[in-house]
Amino acid sequence: MNFENSLSFAQSLDASDQFRNLREEFYIPQHKGNDAIYLCGNSLGLQPKSTETIIMSQLAAWRNLGVEGWFEGDEPWLQYHKKLIGPLAKIVGAQAHEIAVMNSLTVNLHLLMVSFYKPTSKKYKILMEAGAFPSDQYAVESQVKFHGFELADAIIEIAPREGEYTLRIEDIIVQINANADEVALVLFAGINYYTGQIFDMKAITAAGHQAGAYVGFDLAHAAGNVPLSLHEWGADFACWCSYKYMNSGPGGISGIFVHEKHHHDTSLDRFAGWWGYKLKDRFKMTPGFQPEAGAEGWQVSTSPILLMASLNASLQIFEKAGSVTALNKKSILLTAYLEYLIKQVNKQLNYEHFKIITPANQQERGSQLSLICKSDGKAIFDYLVSNGVIGDWREPDVIRLSPVPLYNSFEDVYQAAKYLLEAVKHVQ
CATH class of the missing domain: 3.90.1150.10 (Aspartate Aminotransferase, domain 1)
Structure with a gap:
């Protein structure tokens, strides 16, 4: 044009x-x-006009039903997350059972690294972009230290070439291949927060798997912003916040993706909580964790309904937009x-x-x-x-x-x- x-x-x-x-x-x-001329949706999306009404409907359920709101009313809270899963699955390119809505982004990144950062004495390194958002840097540093490794040795950061501001995909692939014997996890943003560069997640996933590593993505600046195909690409996991391009409000609820190929892998560690227990037996309160099927088995804490309601308001607008x-x-x-x-x-x-x-x-x-x-x-x-x-x-x-x-x-x-x-x- x-x-x-x-x-x-x-x-x-x-x-x-x-x-x-x-x-x-x-x-x-x-x-x-x-x-105002609001050009800051990459930090905090605007409030949908429907947010107040949708949250107020849940406050009314709480007011009128009390604890029975989990099981009764027009939108019982026990299944409230289900109305979010379909729209989110379309936004990130996943199967519905590969999605869970829970916690905040960095909490979810830690929980997912419990499962997918499984260092050994030989394969223990994490490969990531230099200049990743500080939350990712700190999460990776703490995970590496928790497992007893030295930061300078266990973290490989890929920086742009001298005089350049963004990474070349060929340089990422070269580094993955060069460190294949030692890399346990490849962890990238979907979009770098500072430069706005989209990383080739399909190519990174393929190279990481070829190197025998797990591959995960922080989609804070990508989810709701650009088309994604997590299931098709074969990424092992991903997490995102929802308060930027998905307009769920300050500190809004996060989400995770866990590829279905891992859903029945009992060798994966996970930090368990009651809300991740299989739903049909959850209220029996029996010892011995048995995870719910799919990504929901990675849940830990009770669903925050008011945060989910706020996200629901925005997702309804995404549904109107089509895709x-x-x-x-x-x-x-x-x-x-x-x-x-x-x-x-x-x-x-x-x-x-x-x-x-x-x-x-x-x-x-x-x-x-x-x-x-x-x-x-x-x-x-x-x-x-x-x-x-x-x-x-x-x-x-x-x-x-x-x-x-x-x-x-x-x-x-x-x-x-x-x-x-x-x-x-x-x-x-």
Whole structure:
């Protein structure tokens, strides 16, 4: 498409957007009496207008039924998670029995590593991307130390080549192959939080398995953002949060994927809890853990119904949209338009003030562009915020902007770029 740097062009794209009405499903933060330009869905998604009603219905069940709400009412809590499984399975490309809704992301990562990080004296290393989100780094460090290994020896971090910002898939594969005799686990993000790069999860899974390692993914920035096919790719496990692109609210409930090939593998360790016990006998309270079939057997604690209700509100909107693949087509166009506009800003300034470090290949990025500011980055970011443009600042010099297809418009993107240009002129 031949883009134009004009408000009328942005508005024409909005007029032909098949998802334009979904914006009305969300509350848009306000700035001086107008809708803010919210480009921070990669950190916290917006609140669906239905969230309050759906949560209130569960508060009413609690009020009216008390403990009997687990078994009675229109939506008995004991099975409430079932209404989330189908939509989530479509979002991450899984079979329904490979999904469980539980806990928070890092808790789930630890629980899954209990099962899938099984180091031996020879194969004990974890291979991951350098610059992974700190939660993943800390989880991996603590797991390695728990098993008695030295961090410098047991963790292999793959960094971009000198002068580059993103990883090449061939370099990842080379490192997996080179360390095949010692790697026990390959653990990657689906999308790197800092650069917005999508990793080739299919290729990483195949290479990891060829090396005799388990392969898992942190999908915090990928789930609800880009199409995924976890079952088809054969990934061993994955986990994600739901408060970014899936709009479940701050600290919203997480989810896990465990490939069905592992469901009956009794050699896998797991930390057990009552809620993972097989449902038909759960209330007999007998000793000796017998897991529920499928990924639900990895559950530990009682379902937090109010958090699940909040996620349910957003998943209903995903169902209206039809598929992540369809949404991704808009995402690609939105992000491409933002990329074009940023380049226009640089052109008007006669130099590259904003360097885009997110991959230029549209198939290697999601709903995010990360910009290195040549100078005055924090002052520019603060100017954006003061004018109602809500993005994300990452030290030392990166602004992340995330146009989300569910609720962002092309006019949002146009106005954000206009304020970027204003910001540079303001701080100079």
